[in-house]
Amino acid sequence: MQRLFQIPILFILLVMLAFSSCRKDYGNLNSPTVEQFLSNASQSQLNNLVSGAESGMRTNTALYLDDAGTIGREGYRFSASEPRYVTDLLGANDGTLSSSNFYITNPWASRYQVVKNCNVLIQAATASTLITAAQRNGYTGFARMIKAYQLLLNLNLTDSNGIRIDVSDPDALGPIVGYNDALAAISSLLDSAQTDLTGAEVVFSLAGFAGFSDAPGLLKVDRALAARVDVYRGLWANALNDLNSSFFGLTADFYLGVNHVFGTGSGDQLNPAFIPQNQNGEVRVAHPSYATDIESGDDRIGKATLRTSTASLNGLSSNRDVWVYTSSTANMPIIRNEELILIYAEAKIQLSAFTDALTALNTIRAGHNLAPYGGTVDQPSLITEMLNQRRYSLFYEGHRWIDMRRYGLLGQLPIDRVGDNVWSEFPLPVSEQQ
């Protein structure tokens, strides 16, 4: 009987002791949480989100360039450890692009990560009572512009498979939007950024926006991006309008513009597209046609320097390194004047204003040590010339594949091995196909 007497009482005491003991909640010991930013963020917190977005834009950019550059036959990425660069991306063995592989899942996720940061920035700035209305517009304008740019890069990969535009609520994502609607949505996002930035006050610092880091500067960048979207949409007059509000200048430096910048500082990134010349095993080489197709005297041959030894892998060879990103802290352009001049030329060709177009094309040619254009002056010939100049001026900046696709010319890209294919688009990542 004694045990009946003892144990329950002791047990009850123990239970009471335990249940009343303090319960620990350690919180997040490592990093801030989204909730903290959404409850009345300070200016410095908002600035952290701005820098986070600018920094995050750089993640997986080399992979994006390799995706577009390999399929667009600008170059090859040889890797002893990663066969899929030269199998899947080149369409080897009549295979397919996989929706679960790194070449689409990684860049896609990284771009949407920045979109998420921009959405948090918009929400946080909207909720903050510690900033003025003009300052708020500065934050939201920047966020919308960056968001539009990131969405555009993903749409470039998936093309007619579309992208998701409305992603503000992770539990209730908007639908997948087809190519034309997505471009329209990106355009209107850039327009709303324009509205926000007009008269806004910029109280944050940017790293790769030298000369454009105030509200008027950001407006110019916004319009430059809008002009790119305009030509993708075939809205030629709009493109010229937007160019006028951008930093476009026929006589300005080709490299005037905004960039991803890289550094060795703590928590910073190095340029992931930089590989020193004449490496082995892990190399990024120019497609042989880059050198064979180039006009003699063109100084852009310097973007594909001769190697001391030919690199070969899996039936592919090249004796030139891609030499666009020449150091680990070299800039990577987001958008720059050389592209704007070519957008100007393209719009003018499409509007049959050939004289203006030739002025622009010859500006590019002269800038690269070439004589003025001497070919036929009609729309098809000038389009060919314009695409050719885009090929060399914007080499390995992620344009060739998209340009050839826009003009329905993917069939003209060279095929190097029997069984290879030229892809027109990536499938949506498997996680989106549900």
Next chain:
Amino acid sequence: MRKIIIFIMALLCAVTTPYRLLAQTRVLTGKVMEKNGQPIAGASVIISQSNQGVVTDADGRFKITVPGNASVVFRSTGFTSQTVRVPQGMAELNIVLREDVTGLEEVIITGLSTSIKRSNLANAVATVSSRELEGVAPAQTFDGALEGKIPGAYINANTGAPGGGVSVKLRGVTSVYGNTQPLYVVDGVFVDNTATSGGLNTVTGALAGGSATSNQDNPSSRIADLRAEDIENIEILKGASAAAIYGSKAAAGVVVITTKKGKPGRTNLTLSQDAGVIEVRKLLGVRQFTADRAASLSSDSATSAALRQEFLDAQAAGHLYDYEKEVYGNKGFARNTVLSVSGGSEKTSFYFSAGQKDEAGIVKNTGYRNTGLRLNLEHHINDNIKIGVSTAYINSSADRGLSGNDNAGVSLGIALSSTPSFAQLHPDQFGNYPNNPFAASNPLQTIALMRNNEGVNRFITGLNLEAILQKSRNSTTKFIARGGFDFYNLETNVLFPGNLQFQAVNKGTSIQGTTRNLNDNFIASLVNIYTPSEKLSLTTSAGITQEQGDYNNLLNVATQVISSQSNVDQAGSLTAAQFRSKFENNGVFAQEEVAILDAINVTGGIRFDQSSNNGDVGKYYVYPKAGLSWNLTKMGIIREGFFENLKLRAAYGQANNVPAYGSKFTSLGVSNIAGFPGSLVGIQEGDPSIKPERQAEFETGIDFTVLKGRLGFELTYYDKTIKDFLMQGSLPSSSGFTSQWINAGDLRNRGLELGLNAKPVDTRKVSWNTSVNFWLNRSLVTRFIIPPVPQGSFGYVLGSFQIEQGKSATQILGLDGTGGVSKLGDGEPKFQMNSYNEVTFFNKLSLRFLLHWKFGGDNVNLTNLENDFGGTSADYDKVTNKLGLPNGIYRISQIGTSARMFVQDASYFRVREIGIYYSFDKLPVNSVKSIRVGVSLNNFITVTRYPSYDPEVSNFGAGFSSGVDVDPYPASKRADFHVSIGF
């Protein structure tokens, strides 16, 4: 009122009992021996139906005061206990105990503070004795020593790198991205088994995105620090029905480790020395190059011609090399010295050991060193209070080399995969290594210059207090408190000097990591054993438990390191990463065990748990358990004849696995640019309502022995379900998140375990003990709330795991060659078997061996793919495929169409361990008591069709997706010579 009267009467009865006994006592002396006359020291001699007893001394002698007409029970581990009636007048009694072949007498820990004989147990609990653990052919690390020894477990070595790294899954996968590894408890202390990355991802880029660490960094498991020599015995509680009482963290099972304790009597001093050699288990071989084959490495005609010439030059100069053999062909010398001293008096006993092992790896400049000290003390303050302390200090150091997946061409296997025999990689006369023109790195240079070291200083201290609060003739109440701490400091030291071929961008990388981890826990309980009559015994226990953990990892990544320096300040660029985690789990438990007629045992228990890692930190989750065992022969229902000890048993229990720290937060990581601090939303979305996953296990079985205990059978069936299993679910990444910890669904494991223990030969000259086990497990995802996506590997093109409702949890899917995605394999073995044998001749010569057969279970083998791709695989030029192409070319042509060739059967049959030992116990020198010499082979013989280095491999470490093979550090085998001297 009536109760109080009865209580007082009982108390009076209790108080007067000793006097009644004293009145008619006398002294009984004697000796307890084995069959061959060897004395049994430390055997317990207990007066039946009482709490009184003594233990035998070093010569097996005892002296006990017994009442007039008593029965005395003799017990010792490893022997069948025996009850003897001592008639009036008997003063001396010599007893021979029979060896317990079937293990029925073994005492198994069934609660946090209670135990039971195996013959009365409701669960199938596997045990590994000291002899099985390290007495056959010792493995390098503790985790490696478990391999092949636990029925019901799927144990897989992740890597052959020195310092271990083993995944242990008990009765199937219990979680997907939650904790799949069991809880390890050493003398009551919950020890940490975190694998901490040294930041190799900085260099390998195996995980894209620039993180310093990834799950492909190949770190060791911290459980590897334990020294097998100090372990007396291991019990493996394989599922919730047995482990429920451990509550939090017990869902993946519990490995209960008991270290050696001293015994009263003469002091024993043993010095053991092992010396051995370690070499690679298997090499894949390399492609035999010819001028044509060399030329075919390039599609460019000029390069092709140059390669041809390069080959011819190398051939003429005799400079063709087998680089695989050069890289992995090192013969490592291994030594291990252990000194142990144990002994004690009636009041105090001690066990002390000091040991050091130092072993080189199969790759130069890799190896493992472990130095350990242990002191275990037990002291009886008085008849009622006993305290024990067990302390261990461990210093370990592992140089693990660079292996596994990478995206920079730097790991040894990846570099080798594209390096042909005519490459010239050897250093010049000044020691300068040439760049490898065929790969991003020169593996010989990498081996010579790099460093990847894990250094650990660890203290594990356990305390144990048992106080008898009340004792009467039929009731004993004890207070039992157990607890302790596990503290370690781990230094990871990774250095890649700037003159390495692949350091052209970073110009030298030094990654210095410091991890400090403190775990502490305690259990305080009250236990009452009440024996109202010979036929009934009730054990009641209740108590509280608490576990706390505090982990802090700081990683400094320096690049642009000044030549010949490794300090992180001697560098042009420095980035730091810090990760901290803390948890506190609280629990309350109560358990009742009822034994009727020593034949029916009923157990019931309940546990309440809360954890700071749960979404709701204050909420207590409730986990019940129950068990029943029914011995039909002891009950007399089946007459003892052919069958002895026929027992039916069933047990049910629930346990949990708390979410990983931080699963409830949506965090922002740091992402800076040009000196501006940036916050970037992390890719993992938090779930503020995250719950622990709950495992419910039902097991049932039948045990019996036949032929007078010489043959024992144990059959078990289990069904365990994991409800709300934790998983890092993939989210549509357009949400900005790629993953979220969620309670994703339900999972079921069902399996069978059959065990047989026998002594087929038992003569005076020869005896043979054997055990054979067979086990299998099948899993099924019964509910899955998110859409299935490939995970845990590299996508459908190469073969990938995928959790899907209605399918096996470990299925492997991939492109099937007909344009679709199908199931190509399953990571789960179809079954496994093992057999441990010990044959003794003349009590002197002992042959022991452990066989292990894993049948079925597929791997995703990408090692051979890398070699094909680099044009170096041994069978590259053979033609055995239907297209008539060279195999290498054929296989590459299948990429993107079919993943079948990557999903390969990883069955194997291994002679895990074999050892032969001879003991000298009659020695001319008085100071030396015994000498034992032996030789052993560990993992020497493997029969498998698996074409890569070893079927045991895991590029992703000890998590869910083991069996992915990407250029691992090849597995090794070892041969040892042993001498052990007893003083």
